Amino acid sequence: MSSDNEQKLPNTLNASPTKNFFVEMLTRDIELEDAILDLLDNCVDGIQRTIKNHSPSDNPYENFWAKITFSSEGFTIEDNCGGIPINVARDYAFRMGRPDNNIEGDLYTIGTYGIGMKRSIFKMGRASEVISKTEEDSFKVTINPEWLTNDRDWDLPIEFINPSLNENGTSIKITALHQSIIDAFSSPKSILDNSLIAKISHYYSYIIHKGFTVSINGVKVTPEPLNLLWDGAARIGQQNTIAPYLYESEKNGVDIKLAIGFYRPTASEEEVNDEMEGNRRTSETAGWTIVCNDRVVLYCDKTRLTGWGEEKVPSYHPQFIAISGVVYFRSPDARKLPITTTKRGIDASSDIYLYVKNFMREGLRNFTSYTNKWKANPVEEKERASQAQPIAPNELFAQIPDDKWTKVRSKTPKSETKPERKYLPSLPMPESKNGEASKKSIRFSRTPKEIKIVAEYLFEDPEREPSDVGNECFEKVLREAT
Ligand SMILES: Nc1ncnc2c1ncn2[C@@H]1O[C@H](COP(=O)(O)OP(=O)(O)OP(=O)(O)O)[C@@H](O)[C@H]1O
Numbered sequence: 272m273s274s275d276n277e278q279k280l281p282n283t284l285n286a287s288p289t290k291n292f293f294v295e296m297l298t299r300d301i302e303l304e305d306a307i308l309d310l311l312d313n314c315v316d317g318i319q320r321t322i323k324n325h326s327p328s329d330n331p332y333e334n335f336w337a338k339i340t341f342s343s344e345g346f347t348i349e350d351n352c353g354g355i356p357i358n359v360a361r362d363y364a365f366r367m368g369r370p371d372n373n374i375e376g377d378l379y380t381i382g383t384y385g386i387g388m389k390r391s392i393f394k395m396g397r398a399s400e401v402i403s404k405t406e407e408d409s410f411k412v413t414i415n416p417e418w419l420t421n422d423r424d425w426d427l428p429i430e431f432i433n434p435s436l437n438e439n440g441t442s443i444k445i446t447a448l449h450q451s452i453i454d455a456f457s458s459p460k461s462i463l464d465n466s467l468i469a470k471i472s473h474y475y476s477y478i479i480h481k482g483f484t485v486s487i488n489g490v491k492v493t494p495e496p497l498n499l500l501w502d503g504a505a506r507i508g509q510q511n512t513i514a515p516y517l518y519e520s521e522k523n524g525v526d527i528k529l530a531i532g533f534y535r536p537t538a539s540e541e542e543v544n545d546e547m548e549g550n551r552r553t554s555e556t557a558g559w560t561i562v563c564n565d566r567v568v569l570y571c572d573k574t575r576l577t578g579w580g581e582e583k584v585p586s587y588h589p590q591f592i593a594i595s596g597v598v599y600f601r602s603p604d605a606r607k608l609p610i611t612t613t614k615r616g617i618d619a620s621s622d623i624y625l626y627v628k629n630f631m632r633e634g635l636r637n638f639t640s641y642t643n644k645w646k647a648n649p650v651e652e653k654e655r656a657s658q659a660q661p662i663a664p665n666e667l668f669a670q671i672p673d674d675k676w677t678k679v680r681s682k683t684p685k686s687e688t689k690p691e692r693k694y695l696p697s698l699p700m701p702e703s704k705n706g707e708a709s710k711k712s713i714r715f716s717r718t719p720k721e722i723k724i725v726a727e728y729l730f731e732d733p734e735r736e737p738s739d740v741g742n743e744c745f746e747k748v749l750r751e752a753t
């Protein structure tokens with residue numbers, strides 16, 4: 272039986288999205304800090320667009336900056352990274368989602384989904400002004416609170432203006448902040464400032480190191496670049512040499528480089544104990560860092576995610592405090608990079624990452640086994656390792672002569688433009704069997720006060736490590752006795 276009602280109904284119904292859906296859904300799973308980093312990602316993508324036609328240099332990010340300021344009144348990010356081109360603004364910059372994923376072709380950018388900027392704005396407030404100045408024009412796009420409540424009107428007003436920015440760049444100002452954001456921005460200022468500065472110095476360390484300047488409320492962020500120890504070019508390929516393990520290849524349009532080694536001297540016994548008791552936190556820079564298109568997506572990881580505690584690799588322990596590694600993935604197509612949708616994490620199930628993890632584990636095994644083998648001879652190890660010098664991992668690749676690399680496969684498939692190869696250092700090992708075969712450890716405990724007295728007496732330095740003090744006591748008596 273058909274009712275009157277049914278006959279009056281139109282034959283389509285409304286399935287259009289509501290703005291509230293976007294605002295609520297998009298912002299739910301992102302932390303405020305990550306939303307701010309999303310805006311910074313866009314600045315860096317702007318640089319890639321700007322420098323695309325320039326020859327590669329050592330400091331491609333030089334002279335580019337982004338300034339972030341916030342208070343209970345509002346949030347602003349301003350940059351000189353080239354601005355949003357008008358066609359990008361018209362076609363998709365303000366839309367929710369990218370109409371065509373590879374719209375800009377061969378750029379080493381990280382933007383993928385076309386939601387970052389909008390999500391960050393909605394996360395913080397209900398009103399916003401985006402100003403862009405490019406070589407060609409200057410314009411302003413305004414989002415006001417009324418627009419957010421009107422589900423029929425999806426157009427935003429754009430105004431062409433006299434340039435209000437000094438350099439080509441973008442300024443995003445967000446106001447009508449949500450109460451939770453006002454609280455975060457006004458509660459003891461230094462909390463959010465410091466945590467943002469720490470995150471930015473980790474996640475953007477490579478970019479900042481290559482010249483980009485970022486400031487938070489006037490404070491400049493300094494990078495924390497990683498260096499690895501090696502005995503220098505002359506000893507490469509020789510036995511008993513301290514050098515990082517390296518791997519490089521190109522898979523499916525992604526350039527891969529991996530380096531792992533020691534970034535500092537091996538931990539002394541006291542340091543390991545202190546670390547286990549939670550009295551020291553020097554472990555922070557140990558572990559794996561993963562970099563995609565110059566952005567750090569995983570920082571100093573020490574879990575199974577990066578191969579620790581898997582397939583004959585021991586789990587992380589403070590005795591491995593000196594081991595640090597980095598993997599660089601680079602591709603002009605950001606979708607091929609093994610990153611999560613937030614771009615602040617690794618997609619651990621991606622084929623490319625699972626493949627590279629085999630080499631990460633091989634590298635780890637080299638250095639964990641070195642550490643284990645030297646455990647009984649810390650003094651000799653320290654002496655041997657102190658000859659090694661730090662070098663930036665990126666520079667290392669060029670320093671290893673072609674004939675010192677090992678081919679991973681005998682033939683390079685046609686689909687790959689670069690040979691897949693690795694450099695396996697032959698690390699020094701303690702002498703065994705003949706000679707001074709097995710050594711025994713001597714351990715004893717003394718009060719810190721007494722250790723200081725002896726340290727002052729032996730070294731004129733009361734702060735010397737207790738293991739050095741104990742060892743020197745023994746050496747001194749041994750010299751006298753023999
Ligand atoms: N500060 C900026 N400088 C230059 N271009 C910018 C800037 N901010 C945004 N854009 C451009 O506006 C567009 C939309 O940015 P949005 O962050 O929303 O999406 P996306 O970066 O393409 O993807 P994702 O959601 O993965 O971040 C991008 O092309 C982005 O590069």
Ligand SMILES: [Mg+2]
Pocket residue numbers: 309312313381382383386387388
């Ligand atoms: Mg983006």
